[in-house]
Amino acid sequence: MSDKAYRVFEEQQKERGIDLEKVKAKLKSFKVETPSWGYGDSGTRFKVFKQAGVPRNPFEKIEDAAQVHRLTGICPSVAVHIPWDKVDDYEKLKQHAAQLGVSIGAVNPNLFQDDDYMFGSVCNSDPNIRRKATDHLLECVEIAKVTGSDLISLWFADGTNYPGQADIRKRKHWMLEALTELYQAMTPDMRMLIEYKFFEPAFYHTDLADWGMAFNMATKLGEQAQVLVDTGHHAPGTNVEHIVAYLLDEKKLGGFHFNSRKYADDDLIVGAMNPYELFLIFYQMIDAAADPDREVRQTAENIAYMIDQSHCIEPKIPAMIRSVLNVQTQYAKALLIDLEKVRKAQRDQDVLAAEHAVREAFELDVTPLLQVVREEMGVPVDPMKAYFASGYADQILSRGKGGASW
Numbered sequence: 001m002s003d004k005a006y007r008v009f010e011e012q013q014k015e016r017g018i019d020l021e022k023v024k025a026k027l028k029s030f031k032v033e034t035p036s037w038g039y040g041d042s043g044t045r046f047k048v049f050k051q052a053g054v055p056r057n058p059f060e061k062i063e064d065a066a067q068v069h070r071l072t073g074i075c076p077s078v079a080v081h082i083p084w085d086k087v088d089d090y091e092k093l094k095q096h097a098a099q100l101g102v103s104i105g106a107v108n109p110n111l112f113q114d115d116d117y118m119f120g121s122v123c124n125s126d127p128n129i130r131r132k133a134t135d136h137l138l139e140c141v142e143i144a145k146v147t148g149s150d151l152i153s154l155w156f157a158d159g160t161n162y163p164g165q166a167d168i169r170k171r172k173h174w175m176l177e178a179l180t181e182l183y184q185a186m187t188p189d190m191r192m193l194i195e196y197k198f199f200e201p202a203f204y205h206t207d208l209a210d211w212g213m214a215f216n217m218a219t220k221l222g223e224q225a226q227v228l229v230d231t232g233h234h235a236p237g238t239n240v241e242h243i244v245a246y247l248l249d250e251k252k253l254g255g256f257h258f259n260s261r262k263y264a265d266d267d268l269i270v271g272a273m274n275p276y277e278l279f280l281i282f283y284q285m286i287d288a289a290a291d292p293d294r295e296v297r298q299t300a301e302n303i304a305y306m307i308d309q310s311h312c313i314e315p316k317i318p319a320m321i322r323s324v325l326n327v328q329t330q331y332a333k334a335l336l337i338d339l340e341k342v343r344k345a346q347r348d349q350d351v352l353a354a355e356h357a358v359r360e361a362f363e364l365d366v367t368p369l370l371q372v373v374r375e376e377m378g379v380p381v382d383p384m385k386a387y388f389a390s391g392y393a394d395q396i397l398s399r400g401k402g403g404a405s406w
Ligand code: LRH
Pocket: 081, 108, 155, 195, 197, 230, 257, 265, 266, 308
């Protein structure tokens, strides 16, 4: 790290009226959760490529996640997906994580990989299958109790492929019934995050297709239910940051799944396609964190930031580090927006000045800032370089090929 580069940066920000100490404190307390499934083998419907060194079980997935935390300092929890991460003893998994300096984060039920769910899980017209699916949701609450997790994160593959295939309104009721049972089983400290996606694997309708449907469910359920925005789950051209602002104002934004999309679903490294979108999402978060309404501020401060990526052709651990660093970089840039300047331009109805005040922060090089923050946090200034120098990639080769899928 060059001291000179940081001194120049510091001077520049002082001139802009930015309190760098506050920015550094925010960067140090920022956390982003990584997903267990991002460390396993994954692919498309065409092929799952097997990579050497991929974790063979949930314990090894947590070991890899702990490496990402060790090098970045901002990923202290790992989301699990059940039954992908099914183990006999969840207490043991929790202990294992704790020994490695991380914890188990969001518990994600999996209701899309069982033959019984061909026509849906909680929205299936067969009451026995709905029961089975709801029981799995309840099982995930029990797992969360043991692992000390306070988030149940839901994504449903439920939907239909053809007009007339099923009764859309009935399915809506069945969804609410299952979520109500889950809601009632949660302890008061737990939150339910409801994710939406407009297509795939269903290609005609998805039971929770957009933020409005997720929002409606969350509103009907109560305060402990909120919406999760997966950045990859929107139609091209959707203004995701508008959705973020709207949900924040309704106190119904609970979390994010970060990834980026070029054509359809998620799964590319977050920030790889449109870092400006990520920056603008953070702008909305930071703006809401300064809202006059205390509840809006609290909502913005209580967001579960998570990565949701399955790396098909990339080596898993560095791909995750890249993702985490991209998120951190855009957050750092957004923290440098002069919000007062934006507000003044808004009051003056000066469109160009307002747009400029936002964009100028995106155009800053935050490398010296992040290097100093990392140094002060006691993590490598260049986590990616440190990973390649650590020898961990070679060490895990002894696991061989044919590890866990997702
Ligand atoms: C499917 C999906 C969804 C879930 C994840 C586990 O689209 O990517 O985003 O959160 O699988």
